[in-house]
Amino acid sequence: MAPMTPPPVAKISLRERKKLRTRQAIRRAAVRLFTEQGYDATPIDQIAEAAEVSPSTVFRYFPTKEDIVLMDEDDALMEVFFRARPAHEPPLTALREAIRATLAQIYDTEEAVEDIRRRMRLVATVPALRARLDEGLSASGASMTDALAERTGTAPDQLELRVFLGAVLGGLREALLYWVARDLSDDLGAIVDRTFDVLEHDLADSAPRVEEAAG
Amino acid sequence: MAPMTPPPVAKISLRERKKLRTRQAIRRAAVRLFTEQGYDATPIDQIAEAAEVSPSTVFRYFPTKEDIVLMDEDDALMEVFFRARPAHEPPLTALREAIRATLAQIYDTEEAVEDIRRRMRLVATVPALRARLDEGLSASGASMTDALAERTGTAPDQLELRVFLGAVLGGLREALLYWVARDLSDDLGAIVDRTFDVLEHDLADSAPRVEEAAG
DNA sequence: TGCTAATTGGTAGTGACTCTCAAAAGTGAG
DNA sequence: CTCACTTTTGAGAGTCACTACCAATTAGCA
Numbered sequence: 001m002a003p004m005t006p007p008p009v010a011k012i013s014l015r016e017r018k019k020l021r022t023r024q025a026i027r028r029a030a031v032r033l034f035t036e037q038g039y040d041a042t043p044i045d046q047i048a049e050a051a052e053v054s055p056s057t058v059f060r061y062f063p064t065k066e067d068i069v070l071m072d073e074d075d076a077l078m079e080v081f082f083r084a085r086p087a088h089e090p091p092l093t094a095l096r097e098a099i100r101a102t103l104a105q106i107y108d109t110e111e112a113v114e115d116i117r118r119r120m121r122l123v124a125t126v127p128a129l130r131a132r133l134d135e136g137l138s139a140s141g142a143s144m145t146d147a148l149a150e151r152t153g154t155a156p157d158q159l160e161l162r163v164f165l166g167a168v169l170g171g172l173r174e175a176l177l178y179w180v181a182r183d184l185s186d187d188l189g190a191i192v193d194r195t196f197d198v199l200e201h202d203l204a205d206s207a208p209r210v211e212e213a214a215g
Numbered sequence: 216m217a218p219m220t221p222p223p224v225a226k227i228s229l230r231e232r233k234k235l236r237t238r239q240a241i242r243r244a245a246v247r248l249f250t251e252q253g254y255d256a257t258p259i260d261q262i263a264e265a266a267e268v269s270p271s272t273v274f275r276y277f278p279t280k281e282d283i284v285l286m287d288e289d290d291a292l293m294e295v296f297f298r299a300r301p302a303h304e305p306p307l308t309a310l311r312e313a314i315r316a317t318l319a320q321i322y323d324t325e326e327a328v329e330d331i332r333r334r335m336r337l338v339a340t341v342p343a344l345r346a347r348l349d350e351g352l353s354a355s356g357a358s359m360t361d362a363l364a365e366r367t368g369t370a371p372d373q374l375e376l377r378v379f380l381g382a383v384l385g386g387l388r389e390a391l392l393y394w395v396a397r398d399l400s401d402d403l404g405a406i407v408d409r410t411f412d413v414l415e416h417d418l419a420d421s422a423p424r425v426e427e428a429a430g
Numbered sequence: 431t432g433c434t435a436a437t438t439g440g441t442a443g444t445g446a447c448t449c450t451c452a453a454a455a456g457t458g459a460g
Numbered sequence: 461c462t463c464a465c466t467t468t469t470g471a472g473a474g475t476c477a478c479t480a481c482c483a484a485t486t487a488g489c490a
Binding site: 431432433434435436437438439440441442443444445446447448449450451452453454455456457458459460 | 461462463464465466467468469470471472473474475476477478479480481482483484485486487488489490
Binding site: 092127131134135141159160163164166167168169170171172173174175178181191194195199200202203 | 307342345346349350353356372374375377378379380381382383384385386387388389390392393396406409410413414415417418
């Protein structure tokens with residue numbers, strides 16, 4: 001795989017650079033305040049003040065309060081990787097590899113990892129954020145269903161197709177929350193592997209495998 | 216003079232009967248108004264007026280606007296049925312039968328069916344309601360995980376267990392939305408059967424089965 | 431420098447939801 | 461039936477996310 005986007009820092013106009021900085025400032029201030037004093041206890045006005053922008057600007061950058069923490073474009077990224085997998089590959093394998101590639105892409109810098117950690121810790125504790133996460137996952141499922149339909153040449157509104165992807169994403173959701181609940185100390189790649197093992201083997205065996213010790 | 220044996224209805228106190236009627240009145244008014252003029256276009260005040268109660272009372276009966284449509288206790292019901300299944304039965308089979316039993320229980324009267332239809336039609340079109348549905352499903356997943364853990368004698372926070380149930384519920388969620396999207400015309404029991412077929416066979420085969428004709 | 435278009439801040443809403451408190455209605459005993 | 465008592469209700473004020481709009485500022489470019 002060729003590396004995708006080289007940093008075109010200088011090519012971005014001053015306007016775009018300022019927008020990016022503002023966006024980052026809002027998110028950073030929000031995550032810090034949420035962590036310090038709680039999500040519900042932090043009104044938008046306070047975030048705006050901390051980020052040195054007006055409340056209107058906060059809403060201009062993020063449609064909802066939850067999106068300040070969660071908005072990202074990994075959905076699209078995963079779909080791109082999925083569509084890039086060879087056509088002969090079984091769907092579950094293609095999905096696994098697409099997820100692998102997406103994770104690798106996201107986890108490129110130490111800074112990015114720490115950022116995700118901070119945000120995920122919030123997701124673990126705030127119900128509203130978990131709900132928003134599900135919403136994103138559901139949207140992701142819809143687009144992946146389309147992709148899979150094209151792959152197999154079937155209608156995207158086929159029940160079997162939707163159930164298949166619903167099951168995979170439902171399993172991945174639990175894996176993600178499990179990872180976060182254990183304070184993100186485990187290797188996410190290993191967890192994804194175990195998740196796909198359950199999907200491939202245990203569901204068919206109709207009995208989840210029992211491990212002796214929980215690593 | 217002692218009257219004849221009072222009907223079982225009378226066992227409920229006047230207070231409880233009034234509460235039940237108020238609850239029903241609010242829900243009925245809400246569903247009607249939501250259907251007629253849209254969910255977002257219907258403020259709580261209007262529902263209160265239509266149900267002939269104060270806005271405060273609406274919030275006393277339903278914690279959120281979404282819950283007016285969605286609040287029910289089928290979660291607990293399904294868990295009861297699941298726990299009642301014989302211990303030697305494979306988990307997926309036990310789940311399937313528990314869901315069957317729950318559906319049969321809910322679909323007992325024609326009136327109940329029509330009520331569910333009306334509410335589900337709303338769920339299909341209103342994003343906020345779909346989000347709330349997922350929340351309920353997630354909670355259901357958590358309690359079912361506990362039940363399954365007791366069944367198999369493992370820790371309830373085991374990754375494999377959570378992924379297993381997450382996958383099943385993720386698949387069922389899609390089945391439910393598929394059913395609703397097709398205007399609830401299909402037989403729900405048949406859809407559940409097809410869903411479990413995917414979970415048992417197609418996931419392991421790693422390729423969703425392709426049907427020649429879609430229903 | 432001056433024109434144009436994008437970005438921002440402020441102001442005034444709407445509506446869900448919370449808290450509090452006093453009025454009203456059901457309950458149970460004498 | 462009447463008198464406490466408890467529960468339920470309604471009304472008011474308040475918080476906060478989010479929207480719509482308009483005026484002021486600022487970047488992009490000739």
